[in-house]
Structure formats: structure tokens, C-alpha cells
Amino acid sequence: MNARILGLAAFAACLAVPAIAAVALSDAAGSYTISPSGSSIRFTIGKAGGGGFDGAFGRFKGTIRIDNGDVGRSKVDLTIYPESVGTGQGRIDAFLRSDAVFDAANNPEIQFRSTSVTRTGDATALVTGRLTARGKTFPEKFTAELGGLKGGTIRFHVTGKVLRSRYGMDVGTPLYSNIVDFDMTLMGKRG
Amino acid sequence: MQSLTNTSARYGWAMIILHWLIGIVFIGQFALGFVMVRTTSQRASFELIQLHKSFGFLLLGLIILRIAWRLRNAAPALPASVGTLERRTAPLAHFALYVFQIALPLSGWALVSVSTLEIPTMPFDLFVMPNLPLAESDAAESFWSAAHWYLAYAGIALVALHIAAALRHHFLLRDSVLTRMITPSSGRE
Numbered sequence: 001m002n003a004r005i006l007g008l009a010a011f012a013a014c015l016a017v018p019a020i021a022a023v024a025l026s027d028a029a030g031s032y033t034i035s036p037s038g039s040s041i042r043f044t045i046g047k048a049g050g051g052g053f054d055g056a057f058g059r060f061k062g063t064i065r066i067d068n069g070d071v072g073r074s075k076v077d078l079t080i081y082p083e084s085v086g087t088g089q090g091r092i093d094a095f096l097r098s099d100a101v102f103d104a105a106n107n108p109e110i111q112f113r114s115t116s117v118t119r120t121g122d123a124t125a126l127v128t129g130r131l132t133a134r135g136k137t138f139p140e141k142f143t144a145e146l147g148g149l150k151g152g153t154i155r156f157h158v159t160g161k162v163l164r165s166r167y168g169m170d171v172g173t174p175l176y177s178n179i180v181d182f183d184m185t186l187m188g189k190r191g
Numbered sequence: 192m193q194s195l196t197n198t199s200a201r202y203g204w205a206m207i208i209l210h211w212l213i214g215i216v217f218i219g220q221f222a223l224g225f226v227m228v229r230t231t232s233q234r235a236s237f238e239l240i241q242l243h244k245s246f247g248f249l250l251l252g253l254i255i256l257r258i259a260w261r262l263r264n265a266a267p268a269l270p271a272s273v274g275t276l277e278r279r280t281a282p283l284a285h286f287a288l289y290v291f292q293i294a295l296p297l298s299g300w301a302l303v304s305v306s307t308l309e310i311p312t313m314p315f316d317l318f319v320m321p322n323l324p325l326a327e328s329d330a331a332e333s334f335w336s337a338a339h340w341y342l343a344y345a346g347i348a349l350v351a352l353h354i355a356a357a358l359r360h361h362f363l364l365r366d367s368v369l370t371r372m373i374t375p376s377s378g379r380e
């Protein structure tokens with residue numbers, strides 16, 4: 001019955017919100033290694049005339065450290081291997097890996113090192129850091145939302161926009177937007 | 192302006208200007224197409240293909256204008272000295288040149304429309320040119336790519352013949368066939 005399902009959902013929501021809020025510090029504190037199996041790093045680039053194209057990075061590694069008592073001192077390190085980019089269209093993948101975009105042969109890693117983490121809500125934080133790609137480094141901001149903590153596993157949903165032109169990857173503008181929309185799920189395993 | 196339109200003996204400025212403008216862009220398009228698919232830098236290749244598409248659409252616009260003008264302006268009669276064979280074949284060759292001028296941009300447009308790469312087209316970054324309503328697939332892309340390729344090479348071969356014929360008229364036959372395509376004043380009976 002609909003009413004009952006709604007009732008259950010509301011009850012679950014009431015439980016979930018304080019649960020995540022309560023989780024936030026003491027329980028979540030610790031070091032996590034990002035596990036590729038439960039994580040994904042996807043991106044979308046808008047196209048002139050509507051629509052866009054989506055892609056994902058298949059290989060990456062990183063760590064998340066949540067400071068006990070002071071979220072602000074938490075840290076996120078993420079390394080992406082651009083060689084592993086996939087869009088479902090082989091010719092586009094080859095183009096992205098080539099010197100037209102990532103130049104993966106000469107720049108095998110894209111790195112993000114957080115410089116500050118600011119709590120913005122019960123389960124959300126703004127992560128600022130330095131992004132390095134193709135030898136260029138710029139400050140970038142991402143929004144992280146705590147998705148859950150179970151056993152020794154923590155899950156974040158991370159979103160943010162990056163201007164690709166700054167990293168020498170402006171090829172194809174304005175046919176393809178300069179803004180790359182990131183949507184990541186990062187699953188960390190304690191230890 | 193009197194000399195804008197063709198008369199029975201001479202080409203008018205409109206046909207002359209369109210002929211040379213289109214001639215340069217057409218030959219330039221062939222050169223650009225030839226180079227862009229052989230460029231090793233993927234980035235340069237991508238940018239050159241976008242430029243080739245931009246000029247292709249510019250060409251399509253100029254050619255529509257040219258054909259519209261030509262339909263209302265008969266070509267001048269060939270000088271009396273021109274032989275019967277050429278009198279018969281020259282109009283056919285010119286008709287074929289018009290066919291290539293229309294078929295090349297259209298086949299190029301079809302090619303980008305069916306391409307599974309789905310790369311948008313923005314002539315000179317000015318506006319988004321819609322695709323032709325054709326179903327996209329790898330097979331259709333190979334077909335139109337081959338069609339465009341054959342049309343480009345056949346077209347440039349005919350243009351080479353056309354140029355050779357023009358030069359023959361000017362340097363060997365020494366008639367007014369080339370000069371009357373340069374200025375209306377040289378079109379005398």
C-alpha cells in the first residue's frame with residue numbers, strides 16, 4: 001500500500017538524517033583507501049546545440065583522512081590515470097588520450113591534493129585543493145556529501161566543475177563546453 | 192550596373208566574381224581535406240576538419256547563389272572560333288562541375304550528420320548548423336565518407352581538366368574564353 005510505503009520512507013528518512021549527522025566525526029574519523037570497485041569518476045561535457053558527452057575514468061587511486069575532532073584538518077588525495085578514460089566510443093577515447101587532450105603518454109597522472117575541507121552541513125563539506133593535469137596546477141573546489149558509513153566502509157558523493165581550458169585542454173571549444181562536470185562516488189575502506 | 196549580368200557575348204561581374212571566389216574556396220577545400228586527414232597531430236586535425244566544415248557551408252551558400260543567378264542568366268555563346276566538339280562538350284563539363292559543387296558539400300554534410308562521433312557543426316563558430324535528418328550508424332558513416340572521398344577526387348580531376356582547357360584557349364588558341372571570365376569588357380563577338 002502506498003500510504004504504508006510513504007510512512008516507512010518518512011520513518012527511514014528520520015532515522016537516516018540524524019544517523020549521518022551523528023556519524024560525522026567520532027565514528028567516521030580515520031584513514032580510508034579509495035576502493036576502485038565501489039567507486040566511479042564520471043564526467044559530462046555539454047555540447048553546442050544540446051546534449052553532451054559522458055565519460056568515466058576506469059583507473060584511479062587515493063586516500064581520504066577524516067580528522068578526529070576537526071573536520072577542517074581532513075584530507076583527500078586522488079590520482080586519476082587518464083589512460084583509462086572511456087566514453088563508449090573508441091575514436092573519442094583515443095582522441096582524449098592523445099596530445100589533443102590528456103597527452104596521457106607524457107602526463108600519465110592527474111592529481112588532486114586537498115588543501116582545506118570546510119563543513120557546509122550535516123553531511124556535506126566543501127573540499128578545496130590543487131588539481132594538477134598536463135603539468136598545470138590550479139585551485140579547484142568540490143562538494144562532498146557523505147553517503148553512508150557501514151563497517152569500515154565510507155561512501156561520498158562528490159561533484160564539481162572544472163574549466164578544462166586552464167589545463168591546456170581547450171580543444172573543441174565552443175563546440176564542446178569548457179566546463180567539465182564531475183560526478184564521483186568515492187568508496188573508502190578503512191586502513 | 193549594366194555589366195552585372197551576362198549578355199549573349201560576355202560574362203557579367205556577378206558570374207565572374209562568384210566563379211573565382213568559388214574556384215579558390217573549392218580548390219582550397221580539396222587541399223584542406225587532403226591535409227587534415229593526414230595530419231598526425233590529433234588536435235590540429237580536429238581543428239582543420241572544423242575549418243573544412245565551415246568553408247564547406249560557406250561554399251554551399253555561394254553555390255546556391257551562383258546557381259540561382261545562373262538560372263536567370265544564360266551563359267554567353269562561345270566565340271565563333273570554337274569547334275563543334277567543344278561546343279557540345281563544354282556545356283556538359285560545366286554542368287558536371289555544377290553537380291560536383293552541390294554534391295560535395297551535401298555529401299560532407301551527410302557524412303557529419305550520420306557520424307557516430309556526433310560532433311556538432313558550427314560554421315566559423317557562429318551558429319549551430321543542424322544535421323541532415325539521416326540515421327546515424329557506422330555503416331552510414333563509412334558510406335558517406337567513401338562517397339565524399341570519390342566525389343572530391345573525381346571533382347578535382349574534372350577541375351584540372353577544366354583549368355587545362357582554359358589555359359589551352361588562352362595560350363594555344365588565343366581566343367577570349369579565359370579573358371571573358373576575368374572581365375566583362377573582353378567579351379566581344
Ligand code: HEM
Nearest residue numbers: 217220221224225228244247248295296299300336340343
Ligand atoms: C559542407 C561541406 C563539406 C563538409 C561538411 C565536408 C566534410 C568532410 C569531412 C568530415 C571529411 C573527413 C572525412 C574522413 O575523415 O574520412 C572530409 C574530407 C575531405 N573533404 Fe570534405 N566536406 C565538405 C566539402 C568539401 C568540398 C567542397 C571539397 C572539395 C573538393 C571537399 C574535399 C574533401 C577532401 C579532399 C577530403 C579528404 C579525403 C581523403 O583524402 O581522405 N570537402 N570532408
Ligand code: HEM
Nearest residue numbers: 213214217218261266285288289292350354357368369372
Ligand atoms: C582556378 C582555375 C580556374 C580557371 C582558370 C577557370 C577558368 C574558367 C573559364 C575561362 C571559364 C569560362 C568558360 C567560357 O568562357 O565559356 C570558366 C567557367 C566555369 N568554371 Fe572555371 N576555372 C577555374 C576553376 C574552376 C573551379 C574550381 C570550378 C568549380 C568547382 C569552376 C567551375 C566553372 C563553371 C561551372 C563554369 C561555367 C560557368 C557558366 O557558364 O555557368 N571553375 N572557368
